[in-house]
Amino acid sequence: xxxxxxxxxxxxxxxxxxxxxxxxxxxxxxxxxxxxxxxxxxxxxxxxxxxxxxxxxxxxxxxxxxxxxxxxxxxxxxxxxxxxxxxxxxxxxxxxxxxxxxxxxxxxxxxxxxxxxxxxxxxxxxxxxxxxxxxxxxxxxxxxxxxxxxxxxxxxxxxxxxxxxxxxxxxxxxxxxxxxxxxxxxxxxxxxxxxxxxxxxxxxxxxxxxxxxxxxxxxxxxxxxxxxxxxxxxxxxxxxxxxxxxxxxxxxxxxxxxxxxxxxxxxxxxxxxxxxxxxxxxxxxxxxxxxxxxxxxxxx
Numbered sequence: 001x002x003x004x005x006x007x008x009x010x011x012x013x014x015x016x017x018x019x020x021x022x023x024x025x026x027x028x029x030x031x032x033x034x035x036x037x038x039x040x041x042x043x044x045x046x047x048x049x050x051x052x053x054x055x056x057x058x059x060x061x062x063x064x065x066x067x068x069x070x071x072x073x074x075x076x077x078x079x080x081x082x083x084x085x086x087x088x089x090x091x092x093x094x095x096x097x098x099x100x101x102x103x104x105x106x107x108x109x110x111x112x113x114x115x116x117x118x119x120x121x122x123x124x125x126x127x128x129x130x131x132x133x134x135x136x137x138x139x140x141x142x143x144x145x146x147x148x149x150x151x152x153x154x155x156x157x158x159x160x161x162x163x164x165x166x167x168x169x170x171x172x173x174x175x176x177x178x179x180x181x182x183x184x185x186x187x188x189x190x191x192x193x194x195x196x197x198x199x200x201x202x203x204x205x206x207x208x209x210x211x212x213x214x215x216x217x218x219x220x221x222x223x224x225x226x227x228x229x230x231x232x233x234x235x236x237x238x239x240x241x242x243x244x245x246x247x248x249x250x251x252x253x254x255x256x257x258x259x260x261x262x263x264x265x266x267x268x269x270x271x272x273x274x275x276x277x278x279x280x281x282x283x284x285x286x287x288x289x290x291x292x293x294x295x296x297x298x299x300x
Contacts, residue, residue, distance in 0.1 A: 033160040037108035039146075039153045044204030044276055046146060048134060048153055051106040052078065057131035061146070061153070062202030063286065064273070065135030066177035068102065069120040074131060075100050086118050110155050112141055133202070136177035144286045146201075146279070149298045158289035167285070167296035168248045172199075179286070181293060185271065186244035187217060195271035199279075199293065203265075206277030207245065207257040208237070210264030213271045220259050236261040245278070250295060252278060 039061070040047040046061040057074065067086065080100040088095050097118040104113045114137040120130075138144075143156040163169075172179045179199045184192050195213070214220055220238055237258040245252040256277060265273050285294035 033157040034154060035108035035110040036152050036154045038151055041148065041151065041280070042129065044280075045130075046153075046201060046276065047130065048107060050132070050134075052103045058129070059132045059134045060130050060202055061138075061144075062133050062135055062200070063139060063179055064198065064200035064202045065133050067135050068114050068117045068137055069097075069133035069135065070100070070103075070117040071122055071131050072098075072119040073122045075117070075119055078103055080117070083116060088118070107153075107155060110142070112138065114138070114141075139179075139286050140288045143289065145283065146286075147283045148280045149283070158287070161287065161289075163285065163287070163294060165294070165296055167283070167294040168250050170248050170293045170295065172288070172291045172293055174288075174291075179288070179293065180270065181247065181274070183271075183274070184246040185217075185242055186246065187219075188243055192246075193217060193271075195269070197271055198266050198273035200265070200273040200275050201279055201284075203273065203275030204277060205258050205275045206255045207242065207272060207274060208265045209257055209259050209272040210266050210268070210270070211260045211262060212264060212268045214259045214261075219257075220261070235263045245274075247295065250297070252281075 037049060039049070040058070042058075047058045048061050050057045050059045052074075055074070055078075067088075070080075080103060082098055082100050084099040086097050086099050088097055097120075099116050099118050102114045102117045104111055106112075117132070120132055143158050143161040145152075145154040145156070147154075170181050172181055174180065175198075180196050181199055182194065183197050184194045186192050197207075200208075209219060219242070220240070237260050240257055240259060241254050242257050243254065245255045260272075281298055283296040283298060285292075285296075287294065
Protein backbone atom coordinates (compact mmCIF):
# COMPACT_ATOMS: atom_id res chain seq x y z
CA UNK A 1 0.00 0.00 0.00
CA UNK A 2 1.44 3.33 -1.02
CA UNK A 3 2.57 5.70 1.76
CA UNK A 4 1.98 3.84 5.00
CA UNK A 5 1.97 0.40 3.45
CA UNK A 6 1.20 -2.58 5.61
CA UNK A 7 -1.74 -4.91 5.57
CA UNK A 8 -5.30 -3.92 4.77
CA UNK A 9 -8.35 -5.60 6.20
CA UNK A 10 -11.57 -5.65 4.23
CA UNK A 11 -15.02 -5.98 5.77
CA UNK A 12 -17.46 -6.79 2.99
CA UNK A 13 -21.09 -5.81 3.17
CA UNK A 14 -22.38 -7.35 -0.04
CA UNK A 15 -25.60 -6.26 -1.63
CA UNK A 16 -25.60 -9.12 -4.07
CA UNK A 17 -25.85 -12.56 -2.48
CA UNK A 18 -24.50 -14.20 -5.62
CA UNK A 19 -21.19 -12.37 -5.49
CA UNK A 20 -18.24 -14.74 -5.86
CA UNK A 21 -14.87 -14.87 -4.10
CA UNK A 22 -12.35 -12.16 -4.99
CA UNK A 23 -9.47 -13.32 -7.15
CA UNK A 24 -11.17 -16.43 -8.56
CA UNK A 25 -9.17 -17.68 -11.54
CA UNK A 26 -10.18 -16.28 -14.92
CA UNK A 27 -8.52 -17.75 -18.01
CA UNK A 28 -7.17 -15.42 -20.68
CA UNK A 29 -8.83 -15.83 -24.08
CA UNK A 30 -5.44 -15.34 -25.72
CA UNK A 31 -3.43 -18.39 -26.68
CA UNK A 32 -0.33 -17.38 -24.77
CA UNK A 33 1.40 -18.45 -21.58
CA UNK A 34 3.38 -15.24 -21.12
CA UNK A 35 3.10 -11.57 -21.97
CA UNK A 36 5.33 -8.54 -21.50
CA UNK A 37 4.51 -4.87 -21.14
CA UNK A 38 6.65 -1.81 -20.44
CA UNK A 39 5.98 -0.08 -17.13
CA UNK A 40 6.86 3.37 -15.85
CA UNK A 41 8.74 4.17 -12.66
CA UNK A 42 6.93 7.22 -11.34
CA UNK A 43 8.17 8.76 -8.10
CA UNK A 44 9.38 5.33 -7.06
CA UNK A 45 6.14 3.56 -7.96
CA UNK A 46 5.75 0.73 -10.48
CA UNK A 47 3.02 2.08 -12.81
CA UNK A 48 1.51 -0.37 -15.28
CA UNK A 49 -0.46 0.51 -18.44
CA UNK A 50 -3.91 -1.08 -18.32
CA UNK A 51 -6.68 -0.94 -20.91
CA UNK A 52 -10.42 -1.35 -20.59
CA UNK A 53 -11.83 -1.44 -24.08
CA UNK A 54 -10.43 1.61 -25.87
CA UNK A 55 -9.59 3.41 -22.62
CA UNK A 56 -5.99 3.57 -21.35
CA UNK A 57 -5.14 3.87 -17.66
CA UNK A 58 -2.11 3.78 -15.34
CA UNK A 59 -2.36 1.39 -12.37
CA UNK A 60 -0.04 1.09 -9.38
CA UNK A 61 1.39 -2.40 -8.83
CA UNK A 62 0.88 -2.97 -5.11
CA UNK A 63 1.33 -6.19 -3.13
CA UNK A 64 0.15 -4.34 -0.02
CA UNK A 65 -3.43 -3.91 -1.27
CA UNK A 66 -5.93 -6.68 -0.67
CA UNK A 67 -8.28 -5.52 -3.40
CA UNK A 68 -8.20 -4.09 -6.91
CA UNK A 69 -8.98 -0.36 -6.85
CA UNK A 70 -10.36 1.79 -9.68
CA UNK A 71 -10.87 5.54 -9.69
CA UNK A 72 -14.49 6.50 -9.09
CA UNK A 73 -14.85 8.77 -12.11
CA UNK A 74 -13.67 5.96 -14.40
CA UNK A 75 -16.13 3.55 -12.76
CA UNK A 76 -18.95 6.01 -13.38
CA UNK A 77 -17.89 6.59 -16.99
CA UNK A 78 -17.90 2.83 -17.68
CA UNK A 79 -21.28 2.40 -15.98
CA UNK A 80 -20.14 -0.43 -13.70
CA UNK A 81 -22.81 -1.92 -11.42
CA UNK A 82 -22.49 -1.34 -7.68
CA UNK A 83 -22.50 -4.59 -5.68
CA UNK A 84 -21.61 -3.60 -2.11
CA UNK A 85 -19.47 -1.56 0.23
CA UNK A 86 -16.09 -2.07 1.85
CA UNK A 87 -14.25 -0.58 4.81
CA UNK A 88 -10.53 -0.18 4.24
CA UNK A 89 -8.66 -0.26 7.54
CA UNK A 90 -5.19 1.29 7.52
CA UNK A 91 -2.56 2.43 9.98
CA UNK A 92 -4.04 5.83 10.69
CA UNK A 93 -7.74 4.94 10.52
CA UNK A 94 -10.27 3.65 8.05
CA UNK A 95 -12.09 4.78 4.95
CA UNK A 96 -15.30 3.48 3.35
CA UNK A 97 -15.47 2.63 -0.34
CA UNK A 98 -18.19 1.38 -2.69
CA UNK A 99 -17.65 -1.94 -4.46
CA UNK A 100 -18.51 -2.55 -8.14
CA UNK A 101 -18.52 -5.33 -10.68
CA UNK A 102 -15.17 -5.59 -12.42
CA UNK A 103 -14.55 -4.73 -16.05
CA UNK A 104 -12.17 -6.84 -18.12
CA UNK A 105 -8.65 -5.44 -17.85
CA UNK A 106 -6.04 -5.91 -20.54
CA UNK A 107 -2.36 -5.80 -19.60
CA UNK A 108 -0.16 -6.33 -22.63
CA UNK A 109 -1.61 -9.38 -24.40
CA UNK A 110 -3.20 -10.78 -21.24
CA UNK A 111 -6.82 -10.23 -20.31
CA UNK A 112 -7.89 -10.50 -16.69
CA UNK A 113 -11.10 -9.97 -14.79
CA UNK A 114 -11.41 -10.07 -11.03
CA UNK A 115 -14.80 -10.32 -9.34
CA UNK A 116 -14.97 -6.87 -7.78
CA UNK A 117 -13.22 -3.53 -7.72
CA UNK A 118 -13.41 -0.89 -5.00
CA UNK A 119 -13.81 2.80 -5.80
CA UNK A 120 -10.62 4.83 -5.46
CA UNK A 121 -11.23 8.50 -4.48
CA UNK A 122 -11.03 10.79 -7.51
CA UNK A 123 -9.04 13.51 -5.72
CA UNK A 124 -6.48 11.05 -4.37
CA UNK A 125 -6.07 9.38 -7.74
CA UNK A 126 -5.57 12.65 -9.61
CA UNK A 127 -3.12 14.05 -7.07
CA UNK A 128 -1.02 10.87 -7.23
CA UNK A 129 -1.44 10.49 -11.00
CA UNK A 130 -2.89 7.03 -10.85
CA UNK A 131 -6.13 5.53 -12.12
CA UNK A 132 -6.21 2.42 -9.96
CA UNK A 133 -4.30 -0.22 -8.02
CA UNK A 134 -3.53 -3.82 -8.97
CA UNK A 135 -3.56 -5.68 -5.65
CA UNK A 136 -3.44 -9.25 -4.37
CA UNK A 137 -5.97 -10.77 -6.81
CA UNK A 138 -3.72 -9.77 -9.71
CA UNK A 139 -0.64 -11.26 -8.04
CA UNK A 140 -2.52 -14.49 -7.35
CA UNK A 141 -3.64 -14.80 -10.95
CA UNK A 142 -0.21 -14.61 -12.61
CA UNK A 143 3.44 -15.24 -11.90
CA UNK A 144 4.67 -11.65 -12.09
CA UNK A 145 8.21 -10.65 -13.04
CA UNK A 146 9.34 -7.04 -12.54
CA UNK A 147 12.63 -5.94 -14.11
CA UNK A 148 13.49 -2.32 -13.16
CA UNK A 149 16.59 -2.33 -15.41
CA UNK A 150 14.55 -2.88 -18.59
CA UNK A 151 11.26 -1.51 -17.17
CA UNK A 152 9.51 -4.66 -18.34
CA UNK A 153 6.66 -6.40 -16.53
CA UNK A 154 6.15 -10.03 -17.54
CA UNK A 155 3.04 -12.07 -16.77
CA UNK A 156 3.17 -15.87 -16.83
CA UNK A 157 0.55 -18.57 -16.52
CA UNK A 158 1.42 -20.20 -13.15
CA UNK A 159 0.87 -23.80 -14.19
CA UNK A 160 3.26 -23.46 -17.14
CA UNK A 161 5.89 -21.36 -15.41
CA UNK A 162 9.35 -22.72 -14.63
CA UNK A 163 12.08 -20.60 -13.10
CA UNK A 164 15.56 -21.31 -14.52
CA UNK A 165 17.57 -18.36 -13.17
CA UNK A 166 20.07 -18.12 -10.33
CA UNK A 167 18.24 -15.67 -8.08
CA UNK A 168 17.66 -16.04 -4.35
CA UNK A 169 14.44 -17.97 -3.77
CA UNK A 170 12.64 -16.76 -0.63
CA UNK A 171 9.68 -18.56 0.90
CA UNK A 172 6.51 -16.55 1.38
CA UNK A 173 3.69 -17.04 3.80
CA UNK A 174 0.49 -15.05 3.71
CA UNK A 175 -1.40 -13.16 6.35
CA UNK A 176 -4.74 -12.66 4.70
CA UNK A 177 -3.75 -11.39 1.26
CA UNK A 178 -0.38 -9.94 2.29
CA UNK A 179 2.93 -11.69 1.46
CA UNK A 180 5.40 -12.06 4.34
CA UNK A 181 9.08 -12.99 4.17
CA UNK A 182 11.71 -13.81 6.79
CA UNK A 183 14.69 -11.51 7.13
CA UNK A 184 17.45 -10.47 9.52
CA UNK A 185 18.32 -6.95 10.64
CA UNK A 186 21.91 -6.34 11.76
CA UNK A 187 22.07 -3.69 14.50
CA UNK A 188 24.87 -1.17 15.02
CA UNK A 189 26.41 -3.36 17.74
CA UNK A 190 26.53 -6.34 15.38
CA UNK A 191 23.56 -8.15 16.92
CA UNK A 192 21.42 -9.98 14.40
CA UNK A 193 17.66 -9.84 14.92
CA UNK A 194 15.60 -12.26 12.91
CA UNK A 195 12.04 -11.27 12.14
CA UNK A 196 9.38 -11.19 9.44
CA UNK A 197 8.46 -8.41 7.02
CA UNK A 198 5.51 -7.69 4.80
CA UNK A 199 6.33 -7.10 1.14
CA UNK A 200 4.75 -3.84 -0.02
CA UNK A 201 5.63 -2.97 -3.61
CA UNK A 202 3.35 0.09 -3.42
CA UNK A 203 5.49 1.79 -0.79
CA UNK A 204 8.29 3.92 -2.24
CA UNK A 205 10.45 3.53 0.88
CA UNK A 206 13.05 0.82 1.42
CA UNK A 207 12.24 -0.33 4.96
CA UNK A 208 9.43 0.82 7.24
CA UNK A 209 9.96 -0.31 10.83
CA UNK A 210 7.10 -0.38 13.34
CA UNK A 211 7.21 1.58 16.60
CA UNK A 212 7.14 -1.62 18.70
CA UNK A 213 10.29 -2.95 16.95
CA UNK A 214 12.00 0.45 17.04
CA UNK A 215 11.52 0.75 20.80
CA UNK A 216 12.43 -2.87 21.54
CA UNK A 217 15.81 -2.48 19.82
CA UNK A 218 16.43 1.24 20.42
CA UNK A 219 16.74 1.98 16.71
CA UNK A 220 15.81 5.66 16.57
CA UNK A 221 18.84 7.92 16.27
CA UNK A 222 19.25 11.48 15.08
CA UNK A 223 17.38 12.07 11.86
CA UNK A 224 14.72 14.05 10.08
CA UNK A 225 11.12 13.63 11.20
CA UNK A 226 8.37 13.60 8.64
CA UNK A 227 4.75 12.60 8.25
CA UNK A 228 3.77 9.68 6.04
CA UNK A 229 0.28 9.53 4.61
CA UNK A 230 -1.88 6.57 3.66
CA UNK A 231 -5.28 5.08 4.39
CA UNK A 232 -6.99 6.98 7.19
CA UNK A 233 -4.51 9.86 7.50
CA UNK A 234 -0.86 10.23 8.49
CA UNK A 235 1.68 9.26 11.13
CA UNK A 236 5.14 10.49 12.21
CA UNK A 237 8.33 8.72 11.21
CA UNK A 238 12.06 9.44 11.37
CA UNK A 239 14.37 8.63 8.48
CA UNK A 240 17.69 6.89 8.92
CA UNK A 241 19.65 3.80 7.94
CA UNK A 242 20.29 0.32 9.29
CA UNK A 243 23.69 -1.38 9.04
CA UNK A 244 22.42 -4.37 7.08
CA UNK A 245 19.36 -6.35 6.01
CA UNK A 246 19.73 -10.04 5.17
CA UNK A 247 17.23 -11.86 2.95
CA UNK A 248 18.29 -15.46 2.54
CA UNK A 249 21.88 -15.35 1.30
CA UNK A 250 21.53 -11.75 0.12
CA UNK A 251 23.01 -8.93 2.21
CA UNK A 252 21.73 -5.40 1.61
CA UNK A 253 24.18 -2.89 3.04
CA UNK A 254 23.05 0.35 4.73
CA UNK A 255 19.39 0.20 3.66
CA UNK A 256 17.38 3.38 4.18
CA UNK A 257 14.64 3.06 6.79
CA UNK A 258 11.62 4.95 8.07
CA UNK A 259 11.33 4.40 11.82
CA UNK A 260 7.74 4.83 12.99
CA UNK A 261 7.39 7.12 16.01
CA UNK A 262 3.64 6.54 16.03
CA UNK A 263 1.80 3.38 15.11
CA UNK A 264 3.17 0.75 12.80
CA UNK A 265 2.89 -0.39 9.19
CA UNK A 266 2.39 -3.94 10.54
CA UNK A 267 1.10 -5.77 13.59
CA UNK A 268 3.56 -7.36 16.06
CA UNK A 269 5.47 -9.62 15.97
CA UNK A 270 6.33 -8.51 12.43
CA UNK A 271 9.13 -5.93 12.31
CA UNK A 272 7.87 -3.82 9.41
CA UNK A 273 7.64 -3.96 5.67
CA UNK A 274 9.96 -4.01 2.69
CA UNK A 275 9.07 -1.54 -0.04
CA UNK A 276 10.01 -0.63 -3.59
CA UNK A 277 13.16 1.11 -2.36
CA UNK A 278 14.63 -2.36 -1.78
CA UNK A 279 12.86 -4.20 -4.61
CA UNK A 280 14.03 -1.82 -7.35
CA UNK A 281 17.61 -3.13 -6.95
CA UNK A 282 16.49 -6.58 -8.11
CA UNK A 283 14.61 -8.34 -10.83
CA UNK A 284 11.74 -9.64 -8.74
CA UNK A 285 9.55 -12.66 -9.40
CA UNK A 286 6.33 -12.96 -7.40
CA UNK A 287 5.12 -16.54 -7.61
CA UNK A 288 2.18 -16.77 -5.21
CA UNK A 289 1.15 -20.17 -6.59
CA UNK A 290 4.37 -21.65 -5.20
CA UNK A 291 4.56 -19.30 -2.21
CA UNK A 292 7.86 -17.78 -3.17
CA UNK A 293 9.55 -14.55 -4.16
CA UNK A 294 12.76 -14.61 -6.21
CA UNK A 295 15.33 -11.80 -6.16
CA UNK A 296 18.01 -11.44 -8.84
CA UNK A 297 20.47 -8.60 -8.11
CA UNK A 298 20.68 -6.13 -10.98
CA UNK A 299 24.04 -5.39 -12.55
CA UNK A 300 24.77 -1.68 -12.12
